[in-house]
Amino acid sequence: MMARRASWLAGLVAAQLWLIVAVRGRFVVEKSSVRVLAPEHIRGHHDAAIGNFGVPDYGGTLTGVVIYPDKKATGCAEFDTKFKSKSRRPVILLLDRGECYFALKAWNAQRAGAAAVLIADSVDEQLLTMDSPEASPGTEYIDKINIPSALVNRAFGESLKKMTRTVAGDGDGDGEEVVVKLDWRESMPHPDERVEYELWTNSNDECGARCDEQMEFVRGFRGHAQLLERGGYARFTPHYITWYCPEAFRLTQQCKSQCINHGRCVRSPGCENAPAAARACVASVADRRRRWWVSGRYCAPDPEQDFGAGYDGKDVVVENLRQLCVHRVANESGRPWTWWDYVMDYKIRCSMKEKKYSKTCAEDVVTALGLDLKKVLECMGDPEADAENAVLSKEQEDQIGSGSRGDVTILPTLVINNVQYRGKLERTAVLKAVCAGFKEGTEPRVCLSPDIETNQCLHRNGGCWRDEATNVTACRDTYRGRVCECPVVNGVRYEGDGYTDCQAVGPGRCALNNGGCWSETRGHQTFSACSETALSGCRCPPGFHGDGHKCEDLNECSEKLACTCPDCHCKNTWGNYECTCKGNQLYIRGEDVCIANSMSKLGWFITLVAVACVAGVGIAGYVFYKYRLRSYMDSEIMSIMSQYMPLDNQNNENQPLRQHDSEALRH
Numbered sequence: 001m002m003a004r005r006a007s008w009l010a011g012l013v014a015a016q017l018w019l020i021v022a023v024r025g026r027f028v029v030e031k032s033s034v035r036v037l038a039p040e041h042i043r044g045h046h047d048a049a050i051g052n053f054g055v056p057d058y059g060g061t062l063t064g065v066v067i068y069p070d071k072k073a074t075g076c077a078e079f080d081t082k083f084k085s086k087s088r089r090p091v092i093l094l095l096d097r098g099e100c101y102f103a104l105k106a107w108n109a110q111r112a113g114a115a116a117v118l119i120a121d122s123v124d125e126q127l128l129t130m131d132s133p134e135a136s137p138g139t140e141y142i143d144k145i146n147i148p149s150a151l152v153n154r155a156f157g158e159s160l161k162k163m164t165r166t167v168a169g170d171g172d173g174d175g176e177e178v179v180v181k182l183d184w185r186e187s188m189p190h191p192d193e194r195v196e197y198e199l200w201t202n203s204n205d206e207c208g209a210r211c212d213e214q215m216e217f218v219r220g221f222r223g224h225a226q227l228l229e230r231g232g233y234a235r236f237t238p239h240y241i242t243w244y245c246p247e248a249f250r251l252t253q254q255c256k257s258q259c260i261n262h263g264r265c266v267r268s269p270g271c272e273n274a275p276a277a278a279r280a281c282v283a284s285v286a287d288r289r290r291r292w293w294v295s296g297r298y299c300a301p302d303p304e305q306d307f308g309a310g311y312d313g314k315d316v317v318v319e320n321l322r323q324l325c326v327h328r329v330a331n332e333s334g335r336p337w338t339w340w341d342y343v344m345d346y347k348i349r350c351s352m353k354e355k356k357y358s359k360t361c362a363e364d365v366v367t368a369l370g371l372d373l374k375k376v377l378e379c380m381g382d383p384e385a386d387a388e389n390a391v392l393s394k395e396q397e398d399q400i401g402s403g404s405r406g407d408v409t410i411l412p413t414l415v416i417n418n419v420q421y422r423g424k425l426e427r428t429a430v431l432k433a434v435c436a437g438f439k440e441g442t443e444p445r446v447c448l449s450p451d452i453e454t455n456q457c458l459h460r461n462g463g464c465w466r467d468e469a470t471n472v473t474a475c476r477d478t479y480r481g482r483v484c485e486c487p488v489v490n491g492v493r494y495e496g497d498g499y500t501d502c503q504a505v506g507p508g509r510c511a512l513n514n515g516g517c518w519s520e521t522r523g524h525q526t527f528s529a530c531s532e533t534a535l536s537g538c539r540c541p542p543g544f545h546g547d548g549h550k551c552e553d554l555n556e557c558s559e560k561l562a563c564t565c566p567d568c569h570c571k572n573t574w575g576n577y578e579c580t581c582k583g584n585q586l587y588i589r590g591e592d593v594c595i596a597n598s599m600s601k602l603g604w605f606i607t608l609v610a611v612a613c614v615a616g617v618g619i620a621g622y623v624f625y626k627y628r629l630r631s632y633m634d635s636e637i638m639s640i641m642s643q644y645m646p647l648d649n650q651n652n653e654n655q656p657l658r659q660h661d662s663e664a665l666r667h
């Protein structure tokens with residue numbers, strides 16, 4: 001079924017070890033969906049099997065144009081052109097199966113500019129998982145494949161090919177393109193708000209590229225794993241594959257050096273009643289009539305494939321067991337994520353290369369991490385005992401697939417929400433898949449960080465808004481694909497639809513590219529349409545008109561907006577105007593009127609004061625004069641009257657006066 005698995009099994013048989021599940025091999029093909037969007041008449045939905053290399057876009061989709069190359073359609077040789085679609089959509093290259101590794105086709109497609117590769121099966125059969133070849137010289141490209149790949153069945157492949165040919169062959173070059181949407185959103189179940197995932201691994205650190213890949217993954221993913229688990233978002237469980245020695249070989253030196261717990265293979269009459277490990281045995285052994293029951297025997301292949309030298313498989317099994325127990329003890333003490341630290345530290349401090357792959361070294365690491373060594377030892381039990389080991393038996397049992405998960409037959413295998421992960425074991429690719437395991441909207445921050453970029457923003461800014469002047473962009477890559485959201489830059493918040501428009505709002509907004517508003521300097525004068533007092537928007541300053549993004553000088557004179565007094569002279573300037581009044585008058589800007597200049601005003605004032613004074617003096621003088629005249633006349637009349645009549649009553653001054661007075665009037 002899979003190229004790599006076959007060769008891997010061959011290697012094991014040579015080492016005389018068997019995997020619990022190797023023979024039966026319930027292998028689940030993980031699928032994505034391919035939806036044909038155009039042309040109209042072949043619209044429809046098809047399954048595709050996700051390849052075990054490259055980066056499937058778990059949780060996301062990719063819409064692109066299918067191109068089937070005229071030449072080298074197997075994709076086994078490097079293409080000499082870059083494929084482009086007329087509509088500038090991403091290219092999904094369709095290639096034929098056969099002649100070389102699947103991974104090589106994907107690599108050549110990637111180098112030719114494809115965003116994804118579909119491989120059309122050459123025979124009518126069930127979909128199968130395309131695996132990557134065993135690491136060997138010349139296959140270094142596998143790690144560089146970062147596009148998704150999928151296998152489609154022969155019939156669907158043929159119809160796609162036919163359609164792309166018709167499209168290309170219609171001469172005018174304007175034919176409708178074959179547009180398909182690859183969809184991985186349902187490839188990862190996301191039942192709840194917590195993701196359960198497990199990594200099937202091995203503590204062997206000397207198996208070449210495979211082991212290096214696993215270690216590199218642990219190194220890179222550790223931070224994410226710990227964040228996810230500390231936050232309660234995910235539960236991680238490490239698992240270790242172990243093998244067993246079939247009965248026929250159990251006394252050989254090879255089996256002895258590769259196994260622990262003195263195990264025996266027992267022929268069991270009633271396997272159904274046997275414990276868990278036995279059920280695994282029954283399920284796996286081809287010859288069911290013989291009904292083997294594996295008891296207490298746990299093996300691993302010799303790290304150097306040399307039974308005489310270096311470390312033995314036995315050492316690896318013991319370390320596997322220790323790492324399992326480290327996780328258990330760490331989990332019990334509420335710090336399950338310490339496993340990642342242990343594995344990293346053990347690799348650094350106790351490598352096989354430096355001949356430090358030992359019990360003492362391991363125990364130093366356990367202690368250094370603050371884990372209870374006694375509990376770890378207790379959990380491990382006695383590897384020399386002729387008895388079943390509970391921890392390892394459980395691992396063998398767990399190797400057998402259940403539910404949606406197939407058997408674990410490949411190292412390393414990552415299982416997320418009980419589905420086997422397909423794609424390369426690489427930090428961002430795996431994080432994307434883990435994140436796709438959350439119910440949408442419940443994913444933790446680490447999933448939305450720029451760290452797991454889909455890099456869609458690199459291509460035409462993902463179709464989002466961007467300010468050319470400042471490179472402020474609304475495009476943000478997330479594992480679900482890019483989102484167009486107005487950003488916050490240096491504490492300044494942008495608001496808008498994120499696609500065509502984002503505007504800086506709030507304090508500080510004018511500091512960055514003048515808040516996206518118009519501004520211009522001429523000579524020593526600067527005008528700006530951004531105002532900190534307004535929390536958003538752009539408004540042309542007085543003297544200008546426009547939408548705030550472009551402002552033009554307002555000609556107050558020709559628009560008759562100012563300087564409208566009769567005989568005034570108006571002159572427009574940039575952002576302003578000048579108005580001169582006739583004669584010696586002064587222009588009052590606020591009222592748009594002319595008045596006499598300021599010197600004459602003072603004159604008027606002085607004159608008024610003088611006039612007022614003169615008037616006041618006059619009135620006072622008049623009143624005084626009138627008063628004096630009257631008293632003078634009174635005394636004059638009195639003296640005249642006294643000449644004409646004797647004053648009988650000199651004491652009575654009032655009476656004669658009255659007579660005198662009347663006399664005088666008669667005159």
Ligand SMILES: *[C@@H]1O[C@H](CO)[C@@H](O)[C@H](O)[C@H]1NC(C)=O
Pocket residue numbers: 237328331332336
């Ligand atoms: C870790 O601990 C939790 C409870 O604290 C338990 O449910 C889970 O099964 C444990 N995992 C392992 C691998 O022991």
Ligand SMILES: *[C@@H]1O[C@H](CO)[C@@H](O)[C@H](O)[C@H]1NC(C)=O
Pocket residue numbers: 468469470471
């Ligand atoms: C914006 O980005 C482009 C290319 O990425 C660069 O050439 C340009 O200098 C940047 N402009 C600013 C203002 O940072």
